Amino acid sequence: EVQLVEAGGDLVKPGGSLRLSCAASGFIFSDNYMSWVRQAPGKGLEWVARIKTKADGGTTDYAAPVKGRFTISRDDSKTTLYLQMNSLKTEDTAVYYCTTGSVPAAFWGQGTLVTVSS
Amino acid sequence: SYELTQPPSVSVSPGQTASITCSGDELGDKYVSWYHQKPGQSPVLVIYQDTKRPSGIPERFSGSNSGNTATLTISGTQAMDEADYYCQVWDSTAAVFGGGTKLTVL
Numbered sequence: 001e002v003q004l005v006e007a008g009g010d011l012v013k014p015g016g017s018l019r020l021s022c023a024a025s026g027f028i029f030s031d032n033y034m035s036w037v038r039q040a041p042g043k044g045l046e047w048v049a050r051i052k053t054k055a056d057g058g059t060t061d062y063a064a065p066v067k068g069r070f071t072i073s074r075d076d077s078k079t080t081l082y083l084q085m086n087s088l089k090t091e092d093t094a095v096y097y098c099t100t101g102s103v104p105a106a107f108w109g110q111g112t113l114v115t116v117s118s
Numbered sequence: 119s120y121e122l123t124q125p126p127s128v129s130v131s132p133g134q135t136a137s138i139t140c141s142g143d144e145l146g147d148k149y150v151s152w153y154h155q156k157p158g159q160s161p162v163l164v165i166y167q168d169t170k171r172p173s174g175i176p177e178r179f180s181g182s183n184s185g186n187t188a189t190l191t192i193s194g195t196q197a198m199d200e201a202d203y204y205c206q207v208w209d210s211t212a213a214v215f216g217g218g219t220k221l222t223v224l
Binding site for chain 1: 119149151153155160161162163166167172202204206207208211212213214215216217218
């Protein structure tokens with residue numbers, strides 16, 4: 001059974017930093033592209049970032065609102081996905097989901113809440 | 119940047135067919151995925167590559183994509199299908215979601 005367990009969400013002040021993690025199990029992590037998707041309170045889904053497999057170069061892509069502030073990374077030895085978030089803004093407040101793949105995002109974690117507020 | 123447009127809401131009677139559209143420029147040239155999300159839950163993939171259903175998704179869910187419009191069709195809609203539905207595509211270097219459609223079964 002595929003399991004994705006996000007952690008690291010917290011209340012942080014504007015301008016602060018936070019690192020999210022996503023522990024994966026039940027599938028071959030190293031063979032899968034992985035993504036982060038977020039959902040602001042009461043709003044729709046917003047794709048954040050994607051990382052390819054090492055075999056495909058491990059390259060990354062980012063949504064325009066987070067480019068230059070967020071960094072997606074992976075540790076295949078630990079089957080864990082990360083999202084380093086810097087220079088956080090109030091508009092980054094959202095539930096952050098870890099997903100397998102990008103389009104389609106076949107499996108989703110339960111999400112972790114990031115609140116950016118002074 | 120690429121944009122996907124969905125109607126904010128769709129209503130359907132139980133047992134009837136619900137159709138949710140997703141519009142975008144030359145959308146038929148891209149693969150569309152669809153997700154549903156019930157309150158307080160994570161999204162679930164229901165259609166990928168325009169027409170394919172993941173394992174465990176009922177046959178009443180189907181998809182099509184042509185021209186500038188993709189459509190998610192739910193035949194014999196059930197009360198349990200009431201949820202928010204999102205379409206998604208990959209465009210160049212980014213994934214894009216539609217704004218979402220709230221399906222009400224009444």
